[in-house]
Amino acid sequence: MDHLELVNKAIDGDEDSFALLIQERREHIYRMAFTYVNNQDDALEIVQETVYRAFISVHKLKQAQYFNTWLTKIGVNCAIDYLRKKKKVVYVEQVQEASYVQHSREDKMVLYEALGQLDEKSKTVLMLRYFEDRSIKDIADLLDTPVSTVKSIIYRGLEKLKLNLGERELLE
Structure with a gap:
């Protein structure tokens, strides 16, 4: 069947x-x-x-x-x-090794701590896009959101993520 x-x-x-x-x-x-x-x-x-x-x-x-x-x-x-x-x-710190690019545990923790600082919508969209490998259209359908809005959320979310990672590096 x-x-x-x-x-x-x-x-x-x-x-x-x-x-x-x-x-x-x-x-x-x-x-x-x-x-x-x-x-x-x-x-x-x-x-x-x-x-x-x-x-x-x-x-x-x-x-x-x-x-x-x-x-x-x-x-x-x-x-x-x-x-x-x-x-x-x-704060997400653990993922299955086979599913994602290999990085040191510390690098993963830093990335997921930065991800955890994002608002719910940005975090959800970025997780669906990059961890679940969903298409932008699929994400838009899942969240009942226009494709253009999903693209904007991805762009702004990645910018915020870069800022969060940059701030972390400055503190260390």
Whole structure:
């Protein structure tokens, strides 16, 4: 059974199909959540909330081909809601080595501390673009934002990130 058939069955209420779809995407959801909270327990809580929200609303999904985008959007919203609820400052310092360019642990910490200083929208857009390798159009769809706005957020976010990194170097 292909992916779209599974999604359509899940939309029609087949719990086993939904479980298979989540199984395919669980690692992706976890990585995204961990990037926001930098804590395994908190990331698992976000994954759990993401799966729950997706399960109770999968019947509302109108186009099966957008399941992965829809699920990612739910995950991003759950992570942001979680942060707001917990009122945490998040600094991402750990990522899976195979997924990203190899740098020393210290360099990663500096980068993610600078990323953590950005506003939520900039941080989300930059994470989706550079950590999840999403296209600008995909990000715009995920966030219900015009493509031109996403481009502006990326540009301003990268500028802020450079400033944050520059300030860090001056302090050392």
